[in-house]
Amino acid sequence: MGAKAALIEQYGAFLGVRQGRFVLKTGKEIKWDLSPVELESIVIVSEGVQISSAAIMLAMSFGIDLVFMRGSKPVGRIIPYKYGTLMRNWALQVKLHESGGSVFIAKKILEGKLHNQRMVLLEYARRFRGSGRDAGLLEEKSAEIMDRMIELGRACSVEELIVVEGHAAKAYWTGISHILPEEIGFNHRYTRSNPPPGELDPFNIALNIGYGLLRKEVWRAVFLAGLNPYLGFLHKPRGGRPALVLDLMEEFRPVSVDRPLVGLAKTDKKVMLELAKKDGGASRIIWSHILKYMKESSPPHTELINSQARKLVLHIQGVHKYEPYKSRW
Numbered sequence: 040m041g042a043k044a045a046l047i048e049q050y051g052a053f054l055g056v057r058q059g060r061f062v063l064k065t066g067k068e069i070k071w072d073l074s075p076v077e078l079e080s081i082v083i084v085s086e087g088v089q090i091s092s093a094a095i096m097l098a099m100s101f102g103i104d105l106v107f108m109r110g111s112k113p114v115g116r117i118i119p120y121k122y123g124t125l126m127r128n129w130a131l132q133v134k135l136h137e138s139g140g141s142v143f144i145a146k147k148i149l150e151g152k153l154h155n156q157r158m159v160l161l162e163y164a165r166r167f168r169g170s171g172r173d174a175g176l177l178e179e180k181s182a183e184i185m186d187r188m189i190e191l192g193r194a195c196s197v198e199e200l201i202v203v204e205g206h207a208a209k210a211y212w213t214g215i216s217h218i219l220p221e222e223i224g225f226n227h228r229y230t231r232s233n234p235p236p237g238e239l240d241p242f243n244i245a246l247n248i249g250y251g252l253l254r255k256e257v258w259r260a261v262f263l264a265g266l267n268p269y270l271g272f273l274h275k276p277r278g279g280r281p282a283l284v285l286d287l288m289e290e291f292r293p294v295s296v297d298r299p300l301v302g303l304a305k306t307d308k309k310v311m312l313e314l315a316k317k318d319g320g321a322s323r324i325i326w327s328h329i330l331k332y333m334k335e336s337s338p339p340h341t342e343l344i345n346s347q348a349r350k351l352v353l354h355i356q357g358v359h360k361y362e363p364y365k366s367r368w
Contacts, residue, residue, distance in 0.1 A: 044078070044079065044080045044081075044082060044330055045061075045063075045071070045073065045078055045080070045081045045082065046082050046084065046323070046326065047063060047081065047082065047083045047084065047085065047088050048084045048085045048319075048323070049065050049070065049085065049088070050085050050087035050088075051065055051066070051087050051088075052064065052065045052070065052085070052087070052088045052089070053065075053088075053089045053090075053091075054081070054083075054088065054089070054090045054091065054094045055090075055091040055093060055094055056091060056093040056094050056097050057072075059074075059075075059097070060072055060073060060074050060075070061073050061074075061075065061078070061081075061094060061097065061098075075097055075098070075100075075101040075103060076101065078101075078103050079103060079104060079259075080103060080104035080105075080106060080255070080259065081098060081103060081104070081105050081106070082106045082107075082108060082255065083105075083106070083107050083108070084108045084109075086109075095117060098117070099117065099119045102119070102263075104116065104255070104259045104262075105117040106255050106258075108251065108255075112251055113251060113254055113255055113258065116258065118262070128264075128265045128266055128267070128352060128355060128356075129266075129267040129270070131355045131356060132266065132267050132270045132283075132355055133270065135355055136270060136272065140272070141197055141272040141273075142194075142195070142196060142197055142200070143361075144272040144273070144286075144351070144354070144361055145197050145200050145272045145273035145286070146191055146192075146194065146200055147361050147362065147363050148272070148273050148286055148287070148289050148290060148363060149191055149200055149203070149204050149273065149289065150188065150191055150363050151289070151290035151363025151364050151365055152204070152289040152290050152292065152293065152363075153184050153187060153188045153191065153204070153207050154188065154363070154365045154366075155290060155291075155292075155293040155294045155364075155365065155366050156184055156207065156211040156293045156297075157181045157184045157185060157188075158293070158294070158365075158366050158367070158368055159211075159215075159293050159294070159297060159298050159301070160177050160180055160181040160184070160211065160214040160215075161177070161178075161181050161368075162298075162368050163177055163214075163218045163301070164177035164178050164181065176213075176214065176217050177214050177217060177218070180210040180211065180213055180214035180217075181214070183206075183207070183210040184207050184210050184211060187203050187204075187206055187207035187210070188207075190203045190206075191203050197272075197273060200273070201273075208228065211293075212227060212228045215297065215301065218301055218305075219242060219301065219304050219305070220304060220305065220308055222308055222312065223240065223241055223242050223304055223308065223311055223312070224240040224241070224242075225240050225241075225242035225243065226240075228243065228246070229243050238315070240315070241311040241312055241313075241314040241315045242300065242304060242311060244314045244315070245300050245303075245304075245311060245314055245325050246296065246297070246300065248322055248325045248326055248329075249295075249296035249297075249299075249300055249325065249329045250288070250292065250296055252296075252326060252329050252330060252333075253288055253291055253292065253295055253296050253329075253333075254281075254284060254285075254288060256333065256340075256341055256344055257284050257287045257288045257291070257344055257348075258281060258284045260287070260341075260344045260345045260347070260348040261281075261283055261284055261287065261348050263345060263348070264345070264348035264349050264351070264352050265352065266283060266348065266351065266352065266355075267283065268281040268282075268283050268284050269281055269282055269283065270282060270283055271283040271284075271285060271286045272286055273285075273286045273289065274286055287344070287347055287348060287351070290347065290363050290364045291340065291343070291344060291364070293366075294340070294366045295329070295332070295333050295340045295344075296329060298332075299328060299329055299332040300325070300328075300329070303325075303328055310324050310325070343364055346364075347363070347364050350362065
């Protein structure tokens with residue numbers, strides 16, 4: 040329940056309102072009772088949850104993000120009526136997209152992503168050296184990513200950028216597999232378009248959970264900034280795909296999800312291994328661990344994500360050129 044995010048996963052739960060406060064019940068038992076000022080998001084992950092119209096209206100009145108998820112994948116959210124008044128930014132997004140401005144923004148987003156991937160590998164290379172371990176492979180892979188960053192600068196199309204990103208990803212995930220304990224069984228990053236030959240390993244499962252949470256946070260930032268979540272620059276817009284959300288996630292994947300999960304895998308292998316057994320408790324621990332990391336980092340990653348969305352607005356409005364978020368370590 041910490042960090043101002045309420046996760047509702049109990050089948051048969053009911054979210055209502057009493058005296059201006061949210062009340063979650065399962066049967067006659069009250070699970071929690073919270074003031075709306077204590078929350079910034081309510082995430083419903085079970086299809087057996089009921090929610091009253093009073094709870095929906097209270098959430099909208101206080102700008103609380105109301106998200107519905109299936110497993111680790113966001114499937115919908117409720118948007119306040121006033122959101123439709125922010126058409127100026129939407130029109131500017133379309134204009135920028137049609138004028139060929141996508142390549143600049145896509146390049147900047149990937150510049151941030153590759154930099155942050157490199158920082159994760161260099162952080163562990165430093166730790167390896169400090170403990171007397173050979174850091175050669177990690178330094179080699181971070182150098183490969185640096186080479187790919189140089190190639191980004193020469194790319195002239197989004198398609199070329201995606202090819203460069205793919206080469207960098209290969210180096211990055213090779214480095215990550217070298218850092219993780221062998222028992223985790225991670226040797227490749229699998230996606231929906233590139234599924235594994237057999238069962239998914241625990242670290243890939245954890246990444247999917249983490250990216251689902253990150254997607255929710257970025258979607259919220261895009262919403263608060265008044266941007267159209269479906270019109271992206273790196274990811275191609277298509278029906279029902281929040282392309283801009285996927286764009287702005289890229290810079291934060293390595294630092295908001297990968298880094299805390301690598302740390303957890305090294306300190307608590309048991310939790311990771313439980314994921315392979317489809318343990319709901321382990322999934323909740325992963326979710327809570329990443330959320331806590333994002334909220335308690337200095338500065339909080341949620342603030343950084345909001346800042347990047349606002350920077351994109353300023354770029355679209357012609358005020359300042361967009362610059363990606365680049366972590367130091």
